[in-house]
Each structure stands twice: as C-alpha cells, then as structure tokens.
Amino acid sequence: MNDSFNHIIHPKEDDKTFITSYWTERAEDxxxxxxxxxxxxxxxxxxDELVKHLKEKNGLRILDIGCGAGFFSIILSQLGHIVMGIDITPNMIEESKLLAQSVGSTAQFAVMDAENLDFDDNTFDIIVARNVTWNLPHPDKAYAEWLRVIRPDGLILNYDAEHARNHHDLPQSVHHAHEHVSNELKERCHTIYHMLEISSFTRPQWDKELLTKLGASSVTIDPTVGPRIYSEEDEFYIPVPMFLVKVIK
Known part of the structure; x- marks a missing residue:
C-alpha cells in the first residue's frame, strides 16, 4: 500500500488503497x-448494548467486520462467543492481535475486505460492525456479502453515523475521539468523506431501504445509541449521532 501523500490531498490511487493508507497511519494510536x-x-x-441484542446466549459464531484494533471482538470473546475479526488494513490486524493477546482474548483476526468476504454462505450467527460502513466504496456490495455469510434468521448489528454529512457543523468539544489526530490525517479523513458515494446518502434510511431490497426479513433503526453511549465528552466521544441498523436475515 502506498502511504506517502502530499499535504494537498487529491487521491489518484484506488479508493481502497487511499482508505487503507489512512488507517495504516492511525493503527498504533x-x-x-x-x-x-x-x-x-x-x-x-x-x-450491555451488545448483550441486549444477543440475549445472553453463549458460543455464537460472530464476525466483527472492520474490527480495527479489536474492541468488539475482545468484548464478545470474553462473553463466551467464537469471534473472528477482519479488517482490510494489515496494520490494524497486527494491532488487534497485540491488544487481544494482552487481555487474554480468544478472538481470531484476519486481513479481509468487508466487500469481498472469504467465507462460505451461512457461516456466522451474528455480524457486528462499528463505524465501518461510512468508509466503504461499495456499501451495497458489502451488505449483500454480510447477508450471504450469516445463517437464516442470523443477525447484523451495524453501528455507524453520518460522519461526512455532519463534520463541517460539529460543535466544538473539549474532548473527542479525534482530538489527538494530526491535521494532516484529519484532512485525509475529510478526503475520504468527499470521495465516497455513501457520504451523499441520507442514512440510516438508505441502509433500511437497501437491506429490504436485498431480502432481509427485518430491518430496524435505533437512533438513540449515540446519546446513550456518548453522553460524556471524554477521549472516546463521538459528536456525530450514532445509530444502529439491526438486521435479521
């Protein structure tokens, strides 16, 4: 992957190469x-949020898509589930392995594209994702793949936000998840916002309409996730309202 860019960002590389380069730079932090x-x-x-939807079951086969450093993977493995975390960025997978090992997690990790999953049909009971869909070049293809690899009646829990639509109008927060990110990396992030078609969609309505067309038996939206989980302006704070797209195959 080419991770050297000029300060004036104009990506002529493949979208995924540019996006992976951004997350490569951010992986360790x-x-x-x-x-x-x-x-x-x-x-x-x-x-508590995840358990509420998984209903206290044990031993579920769970795929954590765009797992980053493995936060969801670690939580779910510690709850007794069989978890595979995937991310397109190799450096993120290395960091997730380090973090999982440091806390004794049994989660497994692999480099993989969220839009092209290397799994058989009906492999998983559950798919989880957090802040992933907004930076996918082909989210419609991704959703089709996610539905393919979960079993009938399987569940998708996709937590995301309209980061692109809101980033110019955010209130100034004392603490937030990007407060220690360099200005150059912030510019790269904004470039991702502007170069992807999903940034122009009205979400999560778009997600619900697409998933219904793809044949999901149930699609429900929970817009209260952000206010519930990010009520405090700490170093993890995300000012853009997060929503949940909950899908039953």
Missing part, C-alpha cells in the same frame, strides 16, 4: 485508544 476504552466505563456500556 487507534490500538492505544481502544486499550484505554477497554478499561473505561465505555466497556460496560458497549457490553
């Missing part, structure tokens, strides 16, 4: 932030 998050009150908030 991202892991350090997730390590802190695993020791913060956010851990309990997210664990």
């Amino acid at each position: 991202f892991r350090k932030l997730r390590e802190k998050e695993l020791q913060s009150p956010k851990l309990l908030l997210w664990r």
Whole structure:
C-alpha cells in the first residue's frame, strides 16, 4: 500500500488503497485508544448494548467486520462467543492481535475486505460492525456479502453515523475521539468523506431501504445509541449521532 501523500490531498490511487493508507497511519494510536476504552466505563456500556441484542446466549459464531484494533471482538470473546475479526488494513490486524493477546482474548483476526468476504454462505450467527460502513466504496456490495455469510434468521448489528454529512457543523468539544489526530490525517479523513458515494446518502434510511431490497426479513433503526453511549465528552466521544441498523436475515 502506498502511504506517502502530499499535504494537498487529491487521491489518484484506488479508493481502497487511499482508505487503507489512512488507517495504516492511525493503527498504533487507534490500538492505544481502544486499550484505554477497554478499561473505561465505555466497556460496560458497549457490553450491555451488545448483550441486549444477543440475549445472553453463549458460543455464537460472530464476525466483527472492520474490527480495527479489536474492541468488539475482545468484548464478545470474553462473553463466551467464537469471534473472528477482519479488517482490510494489515496494520490494524497486527494491532488487534497485540491488544487481544494482552487481555487474554480468544478472538481470531484476519486481513479481509468487508466487500469481498472469504467465507462460505451461512457461516456466522451474528455480524457486528462499528463505524465501518461510512468508509466503504461499495456499501451495497458489502451488505449483500454480510447477508450471504450469516445463517437464516442470523443477525447484523451495524453501528455507524453520518460522519461526512455532519463534520463541517460539529460543535466544538473539549474532548473527542479525534482530538489527538494530526491535521494532516484529519484532512485525509475529510478526503475520504468527499470521495465516497455513501457520504451523499441520507442514512440510516438508505441502509433500511437497501437491506429490504436485498431480502432481509427485518430491518430496524435505533437512533438513540449515540446519546446513550456518548453522553460524556471524554477521549472516546463521538459528536456525530450514532445509530444502529439491526438486521435479521
């Protein structure tokens, strides 16, 4: 992957190469932030959120898509599930392995494209994702793949936000998840916002309409996730309102 860019960003590379380069630069610091998050009150908030939907079951086969440094993978493995975390960025997978090993997690990790999954049909019971869909060049293809690899009646929990639509009008926060990100990396992030078609969609309505067309038996939206989990302006704070797209195959 080419990770050297001029300060004036005009990506002529393949979209995924540019996006992977951005996350390569952020991987180590991202892991350090997730390590802190695993020791913060956010851990309990997210664990309760996930358990609410998984209904206290054990031993589920779960795929964590765009796992980053493995935050969801670690939580779910510690709850007794069989978890595979995937991410297109090799450096992120290395960081997720480091973090999982440091806390004794049994989660497994692999480099893989969220839009082209290397799994058989009906492999998983559950798919989870957090802040992934907004930076996919072909989210429609991704959703079709996600539905393909979960079993009949399987569940998708996709937590995301309209980062692109909101980033110019955000209130100034004392603390937030990007406060230690360099200006150059912020510019790269904004470039991703502007170069992807999903940034122009009205979400999560778009997600619900697409998933219904793809044959999902149930699609429900929960717009309260952000206010519930990110009520405090700490170093994990995300000011853009997060929503949940909950899908039953």
